[in-house]
Amino acid sequence: MTTTYRSTRDIPEQEYLSAGTALCAGCGGLECIRLFHKVLGKDVVFVNAAGCMTLLTTYPMTPFQGSWLYTTMGSAAAGAQGVRDALDVLIERGRMSSKEDLKVVVLAGDGSSADIGLTATSGAMHRNLDFYYLCYDNEGYGNTGFQMSSTSPFGSHTHTTDPVASHPAGTEQNKKDLFEIWRAQKPPYLATVSPRHPVDMARKIEKSMATDGPRMFLALSPCPPGWGYEPGQTHEIARGAVETGIWPLKEAIRGMVYHTHTPKMDPVATYLEMQDRYRHLFEPKRQEAAISQIQEKVNEYWASQNVRFRDA
């Protein structure tokens, strides 16, 4: 498939998401949504689960050119099911012109996606619902003040996993691998994206638009207050996650995985060090064991034989 997106110059200038929202400055998730709206176009309905993005539309204002439906924390994918089915029924029964059709896009955080909303999402995938799913992954329950979600990484500090003498690593569980959980259902399109790689992201969205069924996206979403860094550093952080190999950029077509970017494999410590949520791994005493555990997991991942590359 040929792509429209060869460089950042190809990304449409037209903005469908206006500035000045109530979200934090430097929100990585918002960057991803902005690009999604650009590439998908104006005719979308975002079906939202409770999280930071819920505050984007506050009566009587919305920053979106498209439509919006807030559901609950656990049932955004079911809301997408209802909207998609209704649009299909109306077109089938001749009660709505197909010109009025909308792309249905779930917008949910990692906590919603990996925890309370996992069943509803799995159900929608199982029913082969024709929709897009954008999970902005800030690796914690952001809206409620950054507690641990099942996608918080090992070694990170959240407000419910304080690093203390008996639990020096902070979060002791490994990050739930939502990509692999989703991949088990073999959706027609599944990809990870990062706001620092907009061309890669735009190509993936465009590619997914050429198929039907569940189009699933996991977006790295650096979060200044939750991760502890200055808002201006979001792109540096996103770059770090990708180039250390912690956040692989990849896609899976009906379960077949391809990587779309070869990381430089910078040491993970260079990425961890930039964020307050990992500060306890370096100060007051460097926790070598925890840092090398993180490094080894990354090495193991990239050494595994099923890593294949191609451009998105």
Add this chain to the structure above:
Amino acid sequence: MKQMLTGNAAAAWGARLADVDYVPAFPITPQTEIIETISHWSSDGTMGCRFVMMDSEHAMVTAAGAAAATGVRVFTATSSQGLLYALEAMYTVAGWRVPLVMVNVSRGISSPITLEADHNDILSARDTGFLQIHAETCQEVVDSIIMGYRIAEDPRVLLPIIINMDGFSLSFTREPVTIPDKDKIASFLPTYHPEHALFRASSPMSQGVAVLGGGAYSYFKYQTHLAAMNAIEVHNEIADLYGSLTGRHYGLVDSYKTEDADYVFIITNALATRGKAAVDHLRLQGKSVGLLRPRLIRPLPVEAIASQLEGKKGVIVIDQNISPGLGGILFQELAAALYSTPHRPDRIKSFVGGLGGKNISQDEFDYMLSAVSQDEYLWTDQPELLYTQAEWAQMQSMLAVAGKEVPDDNYLSIDT
């Protein structure tokens, strides 16, 4: 066309005649026959709707509301644990101000787990913003579903509505039902062409948005209340139309021999049929009794209830539910409804009965009447639990088998 139909089959017929577009579903006893029937009719083309098996009731109600917000006519059904599982989504979609009809087949709530009817399930949805009609017969189920769409879709209302029926005693009981004529219903309830805001490419809309501060929140919540109150007037208009079309007339309340009665039993749902038989029996003994069955529970037709009870000597409220720490739920609502009535009955007694599908015997009806009509009327702030000697003896033997000490407490209302 008259047929012997279960309450569940009657519900499926209601959805079929209403020409619904969309049915998201999730199974639970005793509701399953409804969704199996619709699934069958949908796949063989008898019904033109899209039927979708969801992954939970929470998802089912979200999908139902989202589809209604997109402009199709939606039907769904659940019961008991399913209704509770959906509760968060119910508040959510009622706040979207979208019409749809959901049938609830009442069943007691775990723990302990049971399959039989009481009303703690449906009354826990009391404050969601869904309207509620409680049906006594299979005929009323089919008629109420059809009328329910007209009420819910009325621009003065625009709220989802639940039609409630009792598990087993209605859901699985065959009764003669007149299935309304398809063409007549098509003229009464034409294909759905909503005028409220919808998701369309040419007219973007935001639904369910956040509000900042109590001012906007209170405004929208109170709007929902006012819309629910409008449903009283709308119900009466629709019921008149439906009555002249089918010959079956439904009121806000169903009054049975109340006009000349001194004492009135208040019962909802299928148990009212048992209550009416008890009234006949008591009347044969010369007792001046009647029965009032509120059909609308949300909105609660306070005026209609109060005017029916005005000047009566006594009222007996039988709650087929229990709010631990307070008692019968309807009793509380009715006592409040009567408080400012000019000639309110000065005796009102609260009984809790029929929990988990338990029967209420004639002796118990006799007992309740004597409790409220005897010379020495005792006001109690606690409800009395209807529990017979025989039931107590059976319970005692179960406790003994379970190796539990049998309490001496006397649970009995009556000695039969």
